[in-house]
Amino acid sequence: MTRSTAISRTYLRILPWVLVLLAGSIAAFVALRAPKHGTAPSARASGPDAPRVGTDIPKIDIHVHIAPRLAARAVSLFRENGIEVAVNASGGAPSQGLELSQEVAGQTGGRLLFWCNLSFARVEDPEWPAYVAETLETCKRSGARGLKIYKALGLGVRTSDGNLLAIDDPRLDIVFDTCGSLGLPILMHAGDPVAFFRADGAQNERHAELAAHPEWSFFGEYSPGHAWPTWEQVFTQFERRVLRHPHTTIIGTHFGNSPEDPRRVASMLERAPNYYLDTAARVPEIGRQPAVPMHAFFVKWQDRILFGSDTAVTPDGLVLGSRGEAYDPPARVPEFFLAQWRYYETDERHLASPTPIQGDWTIDGIGLPRVVLEKLYHGNAERLLHITLPTATE
Numbered sequence: 001m002t003r004s005t006a007i008s009r010t011y012l013r014i015l016p017w018v019l020v021l022l023a024g025s026i027a028a029f030v031a032l033r034a035p036k037h038g039t040a041p042s043a044r045a046s047g048p049d050a051p052r053v054g055t056d057i058p059k060i061d062i063h064v065h066i067a068p069r070l071a072a073r074a075v076s077l078f079r080e081n082g083i084e085v086a087v088n089a090s091g092g093a094p095s096q097g098l099e100l101s102q103e104v105a106g107q108t109g110g111r112l113l114f115w116c117n118l119s120f121a122r123v124e125d126p127e128w129p130a131y132v133a134e135t136l137e138t139c140k141r142s143g144a145r146g147l148k149i150y151k152a153l154g155l156g157v158r159t160s161d162g163n164l165l166a167i168d169d170p171r172l173d174i175v176f177d178t179c180g181s182l183g184l185p186i187l188m189h190a191g192d193p194v195a196f197f198r199a200d201g202a203q204n205e206r207h208a209e210l211a212a213h214p215e216w217s218f219f220g221e222y223s224p225g226h227a228w229p230t231w232e233q234v235f236t237q238f239e240r241r242v243l244r245h246p247h248t249t250i251i252g253t254h255f256g257n258s259p260e261d262p263r264r265v266a267s268m269l270e271r272a273p274n275y276y277l278d279t280a281a282r283v284p285e286i287g288r289q290p291a292v293p294m295h296a297f298f299v300k301w302q303d304r305i306l307f308g309s310d311t312a313v314t315p316d317g318l319v320l321g322s323r324g325e326a327y328d329p330p331a332r333v334p335e336f337f338l339a340q341w342r343y344y345e346t347d348e349r350h351l352a353s354p355t356p357i358q359g360d361w362t363i364d365g366i367g368l369p370r371v372v373l374e375k376l377y378h379g380n381a382e383r384l385l386h387i388t389l390p391t392a393t394e
């Protein structure tokens, strides 16, 4: 065997390994070049400081609903879409799910945190003040980011006289004051879309949702002789509640509980420095407002708005903002989130709504500057809810 044949045989023997190593370094190089956070689908926004839509900025979703045993699935679904931390609004009350939520927060390395809940049905119980104090102290100790109040307060919980418990009932002051002194923010849903307070029918702009969920209608009577309050009455109770507790942080869900009227929200933001808002499930609503004033709104109130999606991961299926009779297919998840990133990050017009069942219209993007996006997506949540973003390797 000649010397050159020996060399080429050796070369042939090591060639596959050279190729494997080469492929490995290319993969490592590609991984380094890939966006640091998530693998969300993307589009390109315009302008010199424009991020790649939905991929450059890590996100904290402060408003989701997750069945604790599906936490791992929920966390990967969020991470695939650029959301590094989510906060479960269905965190439970002490001995009613709270302990499990605390466990899940540990198991997920702080990627699925939680709000705690409290039962307003106990308001007439003589032990009510003690129950409130004990519940909220336990919530604080368990690591809850705050208290989540459902729309059942104002539209569901009834007292022994058969009336709905009003949001501004003085017996509830202790809840709001205690949260203030414990430093627990409140995530508060009050009311619902204005259309749910109007007669259903083909003319109702939310007819598709009401047809699938007639129980979401607040029109007419809730029991014989008891009329539902109007939207205006519920929102007025909520305003009084927020103004009564200047030392308690209250985050109005669903764009401050008045997405149809951003001017009303702005006037509350002016009057109540303790009032904040999340965007959960309301991009379809605010997206039909004229884009220029909405852009100005987000810029002016950039320290008071927190990103939320209202995504629900339940044993029965997914809910992406809202749903019809069927649950949402997992295949719709990327477009649900991408529609929201495009709304915030681009000036595109006539975008498809992330949650089409909420109304038959398109939305117009508001092309926010990067500094505002950073606050909306994670900065405000980090500050207000004391959340630390995991580093890229965690």
Ligand SMILES: [Zn+2]
Binding pocket: 063, 064, 065, 089, 280, 310
């Ligand atoms: Zn919700």
